[in-house]
Amino acid sequence: xxxxxxxxxxxxxxxxxxTLRRWADAGRLTLSGSPAxxxxxxxxxLAQELAAESALDDAxxxxxxxxxxxxxxxxxxxTKDTVMAQVELQAGPFRIVSLMSSEAAxxxxxxxxxxxxxxxxxxxxxxxxx
Numbered sequence: 059x060x061x062x063x064x065x066x067x068x069x070x071x072x073x074x075x076x077t078l079r080r081w082a083d084a085g086r087l088t089l090s091g092s093p094a095x096x097x098x099x100x101x102x103x104l105a106q107e108l109a110a111e112s113a114l115d116d117a118x119x120x121x122x123x124x125x126x127x128x129x130x131x132x133x134x135x136x137t138k139d140t141v142m143a144q145v146e147l148q149a150g151p152f153r154i155v156s157l158m159s160s161e162a163a164x165x166x167x168x169x170x171x172x173x174x175x176x177x178x179x180x181x182x183x184x185x186x187x188x
Contacts, residue, residue, distance in 0.1 A: 060098035087100055
């Protein structure tokens with residue numbers, strides 16, 4: 059099983075080290091060892107709990123679709139030529155890039171500052187470990 063330092067765990071959850079330590083003090087997770095670490099399985103469970111508590115889905119409901127990998131973010135850049143467009147979306151700390159027709163980008167009104175949902179349906183997803 060993988061253990062994560064407080065700094066690593068906080069970064070993975072998108073919170074500060076102090077928030078993670080407050081959660082530990084409140085019993086939301088357990089820190090052990092020196093330096094303090096969090097068990098990977100416990101961190102994964104907390105990440106799912108935080109996602110379920112997020113107001114993002116209620117604030118920006120998704121349309122119904124078969125794609126299960128959906129990430130809400132904000133458009134940061136749109137580069138178009140006569141045929142294709144490259145659209146960059148920032149979803150928390152993650153940058154997602156989509157290539158589409160210029161016509162589609164125009165019809166969707168995609169421009170920096172637009173709210174958008176990246177819907178990802180792939181037959182091949184590569185998972186890597188550091």
